[in-house]
Amino acid sequence: MEKKVSCGCGNAEPVQQEAPKENWYLPYMDQKTKGLEVEEKKSPVAVFYCAGASNVGQSTMLASVKAANQVGYDKAALLCLASISAGLKNIHNGAKNAKGIVAVDGCPMQCALKTLQKAEFTPEKSFVLTKDFEIKKNFDLNSQEDIEKIASGVARGILEVYQGS
Numbered sequence: 001m002e003k004k005v006s007c008g009c010g011n012a013e014p015v016q017q018e019a020p021k022e023n024w025y026l027p028y029m030d031q032k033t034k035g036l037e038v039e040e041k042k043s044p045v046a047v048f049y050c051a052g053a054s055n056v057g058q059s060t061m062l063a064s065v066k067a068a069n070q071v072g073y074d075k076a077a078l079l080c081l082a083s084i085s086a087g088l089k090n091i092h093n094g095a096k097n098a099k100g101i102v103a104v105d106g107c108p109m110q111c112a113l114k115t116l117q118k119a120e121f122t123p124e125k126s127f128v129l130t131k132d133f134e135i136k137k138n139f140d141l142n143s144q145e146d147i148e149k150i151a152s153g154v155a156r157g158i159l160e161v162y163q164g165s
């Protein structure tokens, strides 16, 4: 992202604008849903993760945060899956208004994907950690096995959806 700035001498130099470091899209959609005025911005890809009570479930959350940090919050937004089941309008609108949707599930039960489909969303990309990253499911909630590898894969998926490929 580039913008022109001037020191006042008349010469405008292009400088690199920093990508947002926060998950801004969620409060932004909350404001919009409430009908409050916001500065319109380009939509990022919405990422939903199952955050299940197993090693792979917890890894969906840890890896999605790392992936969003890698690609930047101008391209990725983490949204609350439970709010979709709860029928919260701000998150529903967030998913609807997003550039695309990525679902990240721990195991073949695919709770994130099914929750989204039940709400009539069709994610452009869906990951299952046990299958796509060959992680064996167990119930050690502190295990962070292959988080970097998962995060890089999810980050690639987000960028593909963002770029429309």
Ligand code: SF4
Residues within 6 Å of the ligand: 050, 051, 052, 053, 054, 056, 057, 105, 106, 107, 108, 109, 110, 111, 112
């Ligand atoms: S997809 Fe698997 S790990 Fe995730 S919430 Fe469902 S059962 Fe748990």
